[in-house]
Amino acid sequence: MATARETARPPAATAAHPSFDVERVRQDFPILQERIHGRPLVYFDNAATSQKPRAVIEAERRFYENLCANVHRGVHWLSEHATQAYEDTRIKLQRFLNAADSREIIFVRGTTEAINLVASAYGRKNIQAGDEIIISGMEHHSNIVPWQMLCEEKGAYLKVAPVLDSGELDFEGFERLLNTRTRFVAMNHVSNVLGTINPAKRIVELAHQWNVPVLLDGAQAAPHLKVDVRALDCDFYTVSGHKLFAPTGIGALYGKTKWLEAMPPYQGGGDMIASVTFEKTTYNTIPYKFEAGTPNIAGTLGFSAAIDYLNDLKFESFAPYEHDLLVYATEAISRLDGVRIIGTAKEKAAVISFVMDNIHPHDVGTILDREGIAVRTGHHCAQPLMDRFNVPATTRASMAFYNTFEEVDALVKGIQGVKEFLG
Ligand SMILES: *Cc1c(COP(=O)(O)O)cnc(C)c1O
Numbered sequence: 140m141a142t143a144r145e146t147a148r149p150p151a152a153t154a155a156h157p158s159f160d161v162e163r164v165r166q167d168f169p170i171l172q173e174r175i176h177g178r179p180l181v182y183f184d185n186a187a188t189s190q191k192p193r194a195v196i197e198a199e200r201r202f203y204e205n206l207c208a209n210v211h212r213g214v215h216w217l218s219e220h221a222t223q224a225y226e227d228t229r230i231k232l233q234r235f236l237n238a239a240d241s242r243e244i245i246f247v248r249g250t251t252e253a254i255n256l257v258a259s260a261y262g263r264k265n266i267q268a269g270d271e272i273i274i275s276g277m278e279h280h281s282n283i284v285p286w287q288m289l290c291e292e293k294g295a296y297l298k299v300a301p302v303l304d305s306g307e308l309d310f311e312g313f314e315r316l317l318n319t320r321t322r323f324v325a326m327n328h329v330s331n332v333l334g335t336i337n338p339a340k341r342i343v344e345l346a347h348q349w350n351v352p353v354l355l356d357g358a359q360a361a362p363h364l365k366v367d368v369r370a371l372d373c374d375f376y377t378v379s380g381h382k383l384f385a386p387t388g389i390g391a392l393y394g395k396t397k398w399l400e401a402m403p404p405y406q407g408g409g410d411m412i413a414s415v416t417f418e419k420t421t422y423n424t425i426p427y428k429f430e431a432g433t434p435n436i437a438g439t440l441g442f443s444a445a446i447d448y449l450n451d452l453k454f455e456s457f458a459p460y461e462h463d464l465l466v467y468a469t470e471a472i473s474r475l476d477g478v479r480i481i482g483t484a485k486e487k488a489a490v491i492s493f494v495m496d497n498i499h500p501h502d503v504g505t506i507l508d509r510e511g512i513a514v515r516t517g518h519h520c521a522q523p524l525m526d527r528f529n530v531p532a533t534t535r536a537s538m539a540f541y542n543t544f545e546e547v548d549a550l551v552k553g554i555q556g557v558k559e560f561l562g
């Protein structure tokens with residue numbers, strides 16, 4: 140049995156990224172200095188939510204201290220400046236995702252709300268009895284349930300593209316599902332459980348050959364990959380701010396103008412209207428048509444700071460570092476006896492799910508917690524995927540650019556400790 144010390148680090152893992160100074164980056168995240176149960180925090184639950192750099196925390200605070208006003212309403216100084224900051228964030232997101240137009244960016248609470256918006260607004264108008272919607276076997280519940288609800292309401296059918304033993308999408312299985320009744324495809328870009336990076340561009344290309352629009356759930360992709368919605372040519376794309384180092388309760392939906400303009404509103408209320416009488420209401424233009432009510436303005440400004448932070452850090456700089464962390468952790472964990480990694484796709488983001496012989500993931504998580512190591516245990520909001528791999532739950536270690544090789548060593552040592560304690 141290999142110990143953490145014997146597991147070979149990839150040659151010059153850190154030296155290979157001279158531009159990426161992880162120790163300096165860690166200084167930007169106040170919570171990483173915390174101690175948990177008397178131990179330094181080792182945070183490996185980034186797929187559930189990421190930690191926030193000081194700049195994000197301060198941007199939210201600055202809103203409440205210096206800029207607090209409602210948006211799109213007042214002519215007074217505060218409201219105008221709050222509106223400006225809110226709309227600037229939309230432009231930042233447009234550039235971040237490489238959308239063609241800032242009106243294609245809708246602020247939402249997160250990926251869940253974004254998918255519900257599309258299922259409800261696009262679905263209500265375009266899905267009819269007998270139609271088919273395709274998802275995959277590795278979806279998060281938030282990319283399953285809204286489509287199920289829509290299918291139930293309309294008498295449509297949900298089809299599920301299978302997943303291979305490696306955790307990769309069975310692309311041919313997906314291809315076989317497409318037919319003249321297919322009206323929509325909604326798929327994960329990166330799996331939150333398996334880490335699999337799906338061939339998003341190929342999925343979109345194939346669906347478009349059948350004239351079928353595609354939504355990509357990017358909640359897990361955007362923190363790890365440079366997303367380019369125009370290169371992907373997807374019709375909708377969703378991100379959750381809180382997984383992108385921004386506050387909770389803010390996210391974005393990207394949608395092509397042609398779809399957004401044709402879609403009915405999702406919710407009714409203030410800000411989404413052009414004029415209201417008791418006889419008839421006319422709706423505002425996009426994106427405001429989909430932003431009823433007072434939005435999460437503070438969260439938006441935090442989101443703006445998070446995007447600035449990521450742009451400064453540069454994907455080209457942290458993505459290779461993260462990849463080396465993944466390779467290092469995968470090698471070390473696969474060497475442990477009685478431990479099996481679920482999800483071994485060739486293309487993966489820095490997410491590792493594993494199961495241990497005769498030990499329940501809940502116990503693994505509890506014992507690791509006593510060492511200050513935060514991992515996620517359970518079904519990860521993907522129960523059908525657990526069924527696919529015949530496991531009730533997994534333990535998941537999900538990484539971000541602020542994690543270190545030493546933390547991976549601590550995790551491996553912690554897993555060995557679990558075996559000694561319970562094995
Ligand atoms: C987290 C997650 C969601 C849900 O995002 P919320 O921010 O909770 O709305 C959906 N899909 C994937 C792949 C996720 O990881």
